[in-house]
Amino acid sequence: MKAKGAPAKKWTIADTLEWTAGYFGKHGISNPRADAEILLAHALRLKRLDLILKRDELLNEKQLAQYKELIGKRQSRLPIAYILGQSEFMGLDFKVTPDTLIPRPETELLVEEACDYIKKNKSSLVLDVCTGSGNIAVGIASFVKGCSVYASDISIEALKVAQQNIDRNSLSGRIFLKRGDMLGAFINEGLEGKVDVIVSNPPYVSAPEMKELEPELSFEPAGALYGGEDGLDFYKKLVSGAGEYLIKGGAVFVELSSTRPGEIASLFKKSGFRVDNITKDYSGLERVLSATIRGK
Incomplete structure (x- = not known):
């Protein structure tokens, strides 16, 4: 050596x-x-x-x-997943590049919670906002037969990777990628008032936290990590527009910043949602919030 x-x-x-x-x-x-x-x-x-x-x-x-x-x-300090060009998520293999975040084990909890709800309520139309590598959309479509997923990302390079992951899992007829800023990507799709579930793992690292990240995270796309000064920018965008797309009683599932779960829950409550549950991950951190739209 x-x-x-x-x-x-x-x-x-x-x-x-x-x-x-x-x-x-x-x-x-x-x-x-x-x-x-x-x-x-x-x-x-x-x-x-x-x-x-x-x-x-x-x-x-x-x-x-x-x-x-x-x-x-x-x-x-280049992450293993980028060295290998792939990562496992929900037992499925995903292509990853430095244009996409590496799928995290804690995000599997988000997919599991969403899948349980979708199956129970026989939901047929799902939006995945900030899809990245497409791991959430592919995970949901793989484990819930019969539902369609529209997935958005602002990065064209990330969408290219997501499409490859959709193709390798033979889901091109059930997952549809749209480029744009969060829910704005769906503005011309005629989905208003028709969506059963919105799922998202948005950027949520705050400005102070960005300065303290592990060296490996410097290789991941900053735009997929940085959530604004307080880490809440993307949650604010999501809650402000989600009601336009959801059916009456429709649900939102989001991955939480473990340092600001209470603030995120308050955003949903103030925007006309009932917070149904906050689920802890295997480290005991509050990780997934589920909420239902009120008054539709």
């Missing part, structure tokens, strides 16, 4: 993993062993379990060169 501190010797899979985990740990990378395994499995075109079964096998020069390149990228 060329990286500083590596001994000159033949490298087995076990030795390579041990050294890389230590190297990543010294450079402040979270989950150093897991990252080492994921990258080596990718370089060798193996499953992670195979690394254990083949632990004493030697890497050839080409494999070492490929792996060292991956180590360098990760050491620079």
Whole structure:
């Protein structure tokens, strides 16, 4: 290995993993062993379990060169998902690029909550606002048969990635992408008063929080993270326009900023919504808000 501190010797899979985990740990990378395994499995075109079964096998020069390149990228704090060009969400594989946010495990809770509601109420028309890679739209359409999803994003590059994820999941007949600023993307679609559910994971990082983000987040699109000075800009836009599209009793599901759940709930209440539930994620943080439109 060329990286500083590596001994000159033949490298087995076990030795390579041990050294890389230590190297990543010294450079402040979270989950150093897991990252080492994921990258080596990718370089060798193996499953992670195979690394254990083949632990004493030697890497050839080409494999070492490929792996060292991956180590360098990760050491620079480039996220694993961008290195691999893909990420798992809801058990589905998604293409991701630096034009899209990397799907988060906590966002699966948003999709699960929305899917439960859609199934229970036999909803047929869903809007996904700020779709990014399309993971929410694809997740809903994959797990709820019979519903259609209109998904919007202001970034044309993100929409290109979303379309690829729609195509790879054979959902092009049920998910329809529209470019524009949040709900404004649907203004010419004739959807006013017809939508059962609106789902969104909007940008919600505040200005002070942007200055304290982990290094990995500097590689993700700032426009998909920054929610204005107080982190609430996109929630305000959503609540101001959602009522125009929803049917009577229609619902909104949003991912919450864990630092401002109360303020977001107040925005909905002041805009004619009944807040039905706030669900905590597996870390105990308030993560998903569901609300129903009043007075229609």
